[in-house]
Amino acid sequence: MRSKSELQDAIRRDRRAAVVVNTRSRRGRRLYDVVRLRLADVGFDLLGCFPVDRPGELGGVLAAAIALGPDLLVVGGGDGSVSEAARHLAHQDIALGVLPLGTTNNFARALAIPPRPAGALAVLADATVADVDLGQAGDLIFANHVNVGVSAQVGARVPARLKRHLGKSAYPLTAAAGLPWHRPFRARITAGGEAYEVVTHQLNIVNGRFQAGRPITRDASVDDRLLHVYPLGGPHRRQLVAATLHQAFAGRRRPTAPPFLATDDLTLDTDPPLPLDVDGEVHGRTPIRVRLLPNALRVLAGPTFRDT
Structure with a gap:
């Protein structure tokens, strides 16, 4: 595992990212193309972009995105999508970038991520890495x-x-x-x-x-x-x-x-x-x-x- 500063430097330098957007979420379908274009505009090397519009396929898509070897996995969706991404990324040497596209967006609020796409994309461009807690209920x-x-x-x-x-x-x-x-x-x-x-x-x-x-x-x-x-x-x-x-x-x-x-x-x-x-x-x-x-x-x- 790299240190936080090492991972942060890698994201800012190499801009290697994968993108997964839940297009079934409240705003995901409308903003999917906007997200891809904006990230490319600020210099991200997008290894793969995945829209998810069918129930049950998010876990497999996240696994495919992680297999590409990004330093940053950008996930657009609501709290359910973000939670599924957190399960896949727990204890891994990849940072999660959250685009709050759902209804309540509790986890994004906890990370002080602005609710509007422009503000959330600015957080991704700045690439400030932090470590946060998760919970576990049973397994x-x-x-x-x-x-x-x-x-x-x-x-x-x-x-x-x-x-x-x-x-x-x-x-x-x-x-x-x-x-x-x-x-x-x-x-x-x-x-x-x-x-x-x-x-x-x-x-x-x-x-x-x-x-x-x-x-x-x-x-x-x-x-x-x-x-x-x-x-x-x-x-x-x-x-x-x-x-x-x-x-x-x-x-x-x-x-x-x-x-x-x-x-x-x-x-x-x-x-x-x-x-x-x-x-x-x-x-x-x-x-x-x-x-x-x-x-x-x-x-x-x-x-x-x-x-x-």
């Missing part, structure tokens, strides 16, 4: 979150048209609409020899500062070596309705409360056993061990990102 690596509860249902049910029109607000609104049929559950979290219990409709385990496109706390980051665990609302439906609507519409000025637990390793059990929402995709069920993978991924970060 599955994730970039942003593992959630239990309403979100596991929402991820499969949120209408594509609503996502296009409302962006990240589509998720909490879909969650609120489904609450009349959702029952609270008891979650038991064991970490550091201590056990914690909470009754809620939604429990979030987050790597970084952002969830559903909003900040969850002021002092978390994607390289703080911690996972942040908190319930969204309490056992009553009205509490989750209020929390999800507040999250949807309060915007950046909303006060951010600290999460109730910060740890690098935990075991989660629920009554009843529940499916897991892992970066927007349903994978596995409780009980599950969730742990942090420190400095597991090399990325290109925005100018205001603090690499610690």
Whole structure:
């Protein structure tokens, strides 16, 4: 493995990159050609460019792009695409460049990458390499979150048209609409020899500062070596309705409360056993061990990102 500075120098000098764009994401199809042309304009040697427009083919395309031997893999898409790329690049000597083309773009926000394509492409041109943490739920690596509860249902049910029109607000609104049929559950979290219990409709385990496109706390980051665990609302439906609507519409000025637990390793059990929402995709069920993978991924970060 090269050091961060060695990999950064190689990217800036040789500009060897591969590009994978999820053209099924919110903006991917429209921006695919723009991304290729802009990267070529700023001097990147594009070893391969891959549009992905069919479900299930992203993993194979990422593997093919990595096999070309780039120093930088540019991935355009939403949090699901970025998470899949992070799994392929974990502990590898290749940097991930993120083009946020999805709805919430939590991981891109955590890296201080501007939401507009021009700003994100400028981050790629500058090529500042940082090391960040990932998480692992069971045997599955994730970039942003593992959630239990309403979100596991929402991820499969949120209408594509609503996502296009409302962006990240589509998720909490879909969650609120489904609450009349959702029952609270008891979650038991064991970490550091201590056990914690909470009754809620939604429990979030987050790597970084952002969830559903909003900040969850002021002092978390994607390289703080911690996972942040908190319930969204309490056992009553009205509490989750209020929390999800507040999250949807309060915007950046909303006060951010600290999460109730910060740890690098935990075991989660629920009554009843529940499916897991892992970066927007349903994978596995409780009980599950969730742990942090420190400095597991090399990325290109925005100018205001603090690499610690």
